[in-house]
Amino acid sequence: MNIVVCIKQVPDTESVIKIAGDGKSIDTGDIKWVMNPYDEFGVEEALRIVKDQGGEVTVVGAGPARVVEALRTALAMGADKAVHIQDDDLYGADPIAVAKMLAKAIEPLSPDVVFFGQRAVDDDSGVVSSAVAEYLGMPQLSVITKLEIADGKVKGTRPIEGQTVVLEASLPAVISAQKGLNEPRYASLPGIMKAKKKPLETKTPADLGAERSDFIEIATLNPPPDRAPGKTVEGETAQELAANLAKLLKEEAKVI
Amino acid sequence: MDFELSMEQDILRKTVRDFAEKEIAPVARELDQKEFFSLDTCRAMGELGLFGMIVSEDYGGQGMDYVSYIIAVEEIARIDGSHAATIAAGNSLGISPLFYYGSEEQKMKYLPKLCTGEGLWGFGLTEPGAGSDAGNSATTAVLDGDEWVINGSKIFITNASAPNSMGVTVMCKTGKREDGRDELSCILVELGTPGFEAREMHGKMMWRASNTSELYFDDCRVPKENLLGTRGKGFHQMLETLDGGRLSIGAMGVGGAQGAYELALRYSKERVQFNKPVASFQVNAFKLADMAMEIEAARLLLYNACWLRDNHKFFSKHAAMAKLYASEVMGRVTDQAVQLHGGYGLMQEYDVERFYRDYKLLTIGEGTSEIQRLVIARLIGAI
Ligand SMILES: Cc1cc2nc3c(=O)[nH]c(=O)nc-3n(C[C@H](O)[C@H](O)[C@H](O)COP(=O)(O)OP(=O)(O)OC[C@H]3O[C@@H](n4cnc5c(N)ncnc54)[C@H](O)[C@@H]3O)c2cc1C
Ligand SMILES: Cc1cc2nc3c(=O)[nH]c(=O)nc-3n(C[C@H](O)[C@H](O)[C@H](O)COP(=O)(O)OP(=O)(O)OC[C@H]3O[C@@H](n4cnc5c(N)ncnc54)[C@H](O)[C@@H]3O)c2cc1C
Numbered sequence: 001m002n003i004v005v006c007i008k009q010v011p012d013t014e015s016v017i018k019i020a021g022d023g024k025s026i027d028t029g030d031i032k033w034v035m036n037p038y039d040e041f042g043v044e045e046a047l048r049i050v051k052d053q054g055g056e057v058t059v060v061g062a063g064p065a066r067v068v069e070a071l072r073t074a075l076a077m078g079a080d081k082a083v084h085i086q087d088d089d090l091y092g093a094d095p096i097a098v099a100k101m102l103a104k105a106i107e108p109l110s111p112d113v114v115f116f117g118q119r120a121v122d123d124d125s126g127v128v129s130s131a132v133a134e135y136l137g138m139p140q141l142s143v144i145t146k147l148e149i150a151d152g153k154v155k156g157t158r159p160i161e162g163q164t165v166v167l168e169a170s171l172p173a174v175i176s177a178q179k180g181l182n183e184p185r186y187a188s189l190p191g192i193m194k195a196k197k198k199p200l201e202t203k204t205p206a207d208l209g210a211e212r213s214d215f216i217e218i219a220t221l222n223p224p225p226d227r228a229p230g231k232t233v234e235g236e237t238a239q240e241l242a243a244n245l246a247k248l249l250k251e252e253a254k255v256i
Numbered sequence: 257m258d259f260e261l262s263m264e265q266d267i268l269r270k271t272v273r274d275f276a277e278k279e280i281a282p283v284a285r286e287l288d289q290k291e292f293f294s295l296d297t298c299r300a301m302g303e304l305g306l307f308g309m310i311v312s313e314d315y316g317g318q319g320m321d322y323v324s325y326i327i328a329v330e331e332i333a334r335i336d337g338s339h340a341a342t343i344a345a346g347n348s349l350g351i352s353p354l355f356y357y358g359s360e361e362q363k364m365k366y367l368p369k370l371c372t373g374e375g376l377w378g379f380g381l382t383e384p385g386a387g388s389d390a391g392n393s394a395t396t397a398v399l400d401g402d403e404w405v406i407n408g409s410k411i412f413i414t415n416a417s418a419p420n421s422m423g424v425t426v427m428c429k430t431g432k433r434e435d436g437r438d439e440l441s442c443i444l445v446e447l448g449t450p451g452f453e454a455r456e457m458h459g460k461m462m463w464r465a466s467n468t469s470e471l472y473f474d475d476c477r478v479p480k481e482n483l484l485g486t487r488g489k490g491f492h493q494m495l496e497t498l499d500g501g502r503l504s505i506g507a508m509g510v511g512g513a514q515g516a517y518e519l520a521l522r523y524s525k526e527r528v529q530f531n532k533p534v535a536s537f538q539v540n541a542f543k544l545a546d547m548a549m550e551i552e553a554a555r556l557l558l559y560n561a562c563w564l565r566d567n568h569k570f571f572s573k574h575a576a577m578a579k580l581y582a583s584e585v586m587g588r589v590t591d592q593a594v595q596l597h598g599g600y601g602l603m604q605e606y607d608v609e610r611f612y613r614d615y616k617l618l619t620i621g622e623g624t625s626e627i628q629r630l631v632i633a634r635l636i637g638a639i
Contacts, residue, residue, distance in 0.1 A: 034270065073267050187271045189305025189318045189328075192264050 001055030003046040004111040008036040009070040010122040024218045035070040038117025040184035041177035047078045056080045064088045075195035076187035082200040094214035099131030104208040118143045118176040129176040139169035145180040272331040284336035287465035302373020315367035322562040326507040333511025337614030338465035344504035345414035349379030357485035378416030378424035397428035402480045406473040416469040417454035427490045440490035444482040451476030462614045501622045502579035506558040509582030513589040516611040517547045520593035547589045554582040573635040580628035583618030590615045
């Protein structure tokens with residue numbers, strides 16, 4: 001099984017996000033970058049498949065030099081090799097442009113399965129995996145929490161309101177991973193040392209024959225509104241407290 | 257000059273931080289309350305590769321540098337002192353002497369198991385009558401044919417009676433030197449050897465989920481080959497080991513201070529009194545600023561000491577300074593962190609009280625603060 005996992009590097013959820021002076025991007029000065037948590041599910045699933053069925057896992061990431069760290073992290077988890085598409089101002093670009101570039105890098109690897117996270121926790125566009133599937137002419141199973149691969153076919157489960165859908169397609173296919181697919185492993189310390197010696201290829205968009213074509217751009221970024229202060233429910237007895245709470249929920253919060 | 261960590265060190269920090277937050281944080285308070293050493297978390301730390309960090313791959317280690325090791329201890333200590341103690345003592349005190357002074361046979365026999373955390377090894381220096389004055393050891397080992405016969409006792413020995421403990425390195429008097437002083441040598445004793453008993457100590461104020469033991473030797477016989485390195489070099493081996501060990505205590509100071517500071521920052525931004533978060537009162541904001549500054553200074557001093565060691569430069573003075581300074585910084589930081597929590601900071605429901613207690617070992621273990629000042633004073637030529 002030849003598996004590709006696409007990895008996006010995103011700000012650590014604990015980073016304090018500040019909007020930059022241009023009002024359209026974030027201030028990246030003091031940000032710690034990590035592998036998109038949903039992509040970790042893809043890496044883990046790929047490693048498990050290869051352990052059972054044999055094969056190789058290649059991780060692919062696009063962006064400035066710092067992205068190499070996310071790729072090395074995936075190598076430390078156990079992936080075999082990495083491709084870095086070096087583009088210094090890709091962060092915040094049109095997801096379609098990103099998808100085009102990734103497709104160009106993935107195609108020559110002729111994978112059986114291509115994993116993505118179902119969304120990136122920073123811009124939440126959720127578009128890249130589908131666009132790559134389209135460019136590669138592969139079926140896509142999106143938002144998958146359970147996966148089976150056998151006899152050239154892939155079967156995936158997606159939870160929907162109160163039920164599940166089971167999807168099937170023939171390989172090669174694109175899968176976007178949802179939380180619940182697995183429990184990603186840690187990059188062990190021996191893994192970190194081994195990752196140093198694993199192959200990591202750097203390519204420019206020109207090397208791939210990919211032209212950047214952004215159809216959309218970010219107009220503005222707005223910070224979240226300040227949270228309204230909490231309210232203490234008043235009352236002497238349990239009954240009184242419950243009655244007052246119900247009243248607040250009905251009249252002020254309008255949820256019941 | 258380059259202050260940048262390597263990419264591997266960066267990945268290592270994130271990995272260990274993630275691990276500590278997910279695997280250790282949920283159980284740390286309960287283990288502390290029950291004064292219980294957890295084999296489960298010890299095994300998990302072993303699987304991650306936290307033992308044998310500086311041991312070469314030939315013996316099952318990770319072959320990492322000292323800065324990496326210290327980052328790992330720091331990240332565990334940011335969550336829990338006891339677990340950091342298991343790692344720090346495991347690497348610096350248990351594994352290091354075997355790795356640096358052991359024969360090829362001894363290394364092959366013990367290191368692979370110790371490097372996975374399957375086994376733990378103790379470092380028996382301190383005695384009831386010889387703490388700071390560790391050279392004044394009363395434990396004796398007499399060569400009788402092909403065997404050493406050991407008599408005496410040791411106290412406060414970390415990792416010596418855990419469910420996965422395998423043995424200890426003990427420093428013993430093995431005779432008299434030509435200058436009339438005691439000849440001191442280190443000898444390896446496996447658990448289960450007749451005449452040797454490791455008894456777990458209870459009732460600790462700090463590091464309650466770390467294993468601490470008293471060791472008793474009563475005509476305990478071990479093969480002659482269990483001598484570690486050269487006869488008569490025991491005290492020197494122990495002092496060298498402590499130089500490295502001090503760096504790991506420094507890492508526990510920096511990591512513990514960082515953990516307590518983060519708890520205080522979060523709490524004081526959320527706690528509202530007089531209609532304002534208490535962090536916003538200048539007196540408290542300044543406390544937090546001082547904490548952040550002191551932690552940064554301690555970290556730089558510590559990393560500098562590790563860098564000296566990694567680059568084979570003289571680091572004893574920096575190690576003593578880093579241990580002393582980082583432990584005192586953690587003292588000041590935990591004191592103010594509890595203060596910022598008000599009455600809640602005194603309750604077990606808030607982790608900050610554990611950091612406040614765990615801090616205290618750092619000014620006592622592996623050479624008290626007074627002994628560190630003595631070491632520094634000697635090294636700068638004041639005495
Ligand atoms: C939890 C824990 C784990 C430990 N783990 C280990 C271990 O794994 N292996 C091991 O061998 N030991 C271990 N120790 C022992 C530790 O190293 C000793 O407790 C420490 O060295 C101090 O010795 P002491 O307790 O006998 O105190 P003492 O030496 O009796 O000191 C008492 C006081 O006198 C001061 N003092 C002593 N001499 C001087 C001097 N010359 N000048 C000024 N002041 C002085 C000290 O600073 C201290 O304040 C551990 C201790 C604890 C509590
Ligand atoms: C064991 C124990 C027994 C107690 N017994 C009693 C009792 O019998 N009766 C009783 O009524 N209470 C009692 N208390 C409560 C005690 O008086 C309070 O804990 C104390 O007043 C602090 O309040 P707090 O815990 O809410 O902390 P907070 O008021 O939330 O303080 C948190 C931090 O913010 C700081 N801070 C708050 N406001 C300001 C400001 N304006 N400027 C600068 N800094 C500020 C505080 O100094 C502190 O560092 C007891 C508490 C304990 C732990």
